[in-house]
Amino acid sequence: MTSDKGLLIVLSGPSGVGKGTVRKAIFDDPDTGFKYSISMTTRKMREGEVDGVDYFFKTREEFESLIEQDKFIEHAQYVGNYYGTPVDYVVETMEQGHDVFLEIEVEGAKQVRERFPEALFIFLAPPNLAQLEERLIGRGTDSMEVIRHRIEEAKRELSLMNLYDYVVINDDVQQAKRRVQCIVEASHMRRAHVESKLRKLLLEVNN
Numbered sequence: 001m002t003s004d005k006g007l008l009i010v011l012s013g014p015s016g017v018g019k020g021t022v023r024k025a026i027f028d029d030p031d032t033g034f035k036y037s038i039s040m041t042t043r044k045m046r047e048g049e050v051d052g053v054d055y056f057f058k059t060r061e062e063f064e065s066l067i068e069q070d071k072f073i074e075h076a077q078y079v080g081n082y083y084g085t086p087v088d089y090v091v092e093t094m095e096q097g098h099d100v101f102l103e104i105e106v107e108g109a110k111q112v113r114e115r116f117p118e119a120l121f122i123f124l125a126p127p128n129l130a131q132l133e134e135r136l137i138g139r140g141t142d143s144m145e146v147i148r149h150r151i152e153e154a155k156r157e158l159s160l161m162n163l164y165d166y167v168v169i170n171d172d173v174q175q176a177k178r179r180v181q182c183i184v185e186a187s188h189m190r191r192a193h194v195e196s197k198l199r200k201l202l203l204e205v206n207n
């Protein structure tokens, strides 16, 4: 009685906290065995982004048609755009035994918890709000109006961090990366331990 299915890992947190930066550090590590689920969005492509690498970019019509076809594990509207996690990739990849890594905002993470309560939920938090704003400004991808909107969202999102299994402060990218890797490792060990206990219990019951 072993779980052959991969683990679903959800990294969430406010925009600009560094989720993408930490995720890239994790995936640059040759020891990382997870698979990254590329999201779909209706947001405009930013300079340097590549369709099918950073996101699958969709029109609102395409996205809404996919919602109707139940093609998302979760989807949410964030600052005027849709974002969603494709169900087929995630389910097939986990069935093949791979861990799947999602990088999503808080409303989407709530939906994932309802559908996959056994998933691992990690909240990436900034050292403080001022640094979060500095990071959003420093990234240079959004207008001040959008940044203000994202900061307002961030205040609401930060108030929900207690719903997560773990909170990692992203004060340093390499340290945050190691913390996430350790949490995943510990979750695998705990899962193996619980399964071994259940196996023993079943043997006792059946004998």
Ligand SMILES: Nc1ncnc2c1ncn2[C@@H]1O[C@H](COP(=O)(O)OP(=O)(O)OP(=O)(O)O)[C@@H](O)[C@H]1O
Binding pocket: 013, 014, 015, 016, 017, 018, 019, 020, 021, 022, 135, 136, 138, 139, 170, 171, 172, 173
């Ligand atoms: N630990 C850190 N210290 C300083 N700057 C950081 C740190 N982590 C990330 N950054 C910087 O903060 C900015 C935002 O990072 P990033 O784009 O990874 O955030 P994000 O959470 O993925 O945002 P979004 O949710 O909007 O995609 C980037 O310019 C990045 O270089």
Ligand SMILES: Nc1nc2c(ncn2[C@@H]2O[C@H](COP(=O)(O)O)[C@@H](O)[C@H]2O)c(=O)[nH]1
Binding pocket: 013, 014, 015, 019, 039, 040, 043, 074, 075, 076, 078, 083, 084, 085, 103, 104, 105, 106, 107, 108, 109
């Ligand atoms: N609920 C979901 N949120 C997602 C998904 N993919 C990304 N995101 C989050 O949206 C915001 C904004 O992203 P940006 O690229 O426009 O800066 C950020 O918090 C992302 O993590 C998804 O599939 N579902």
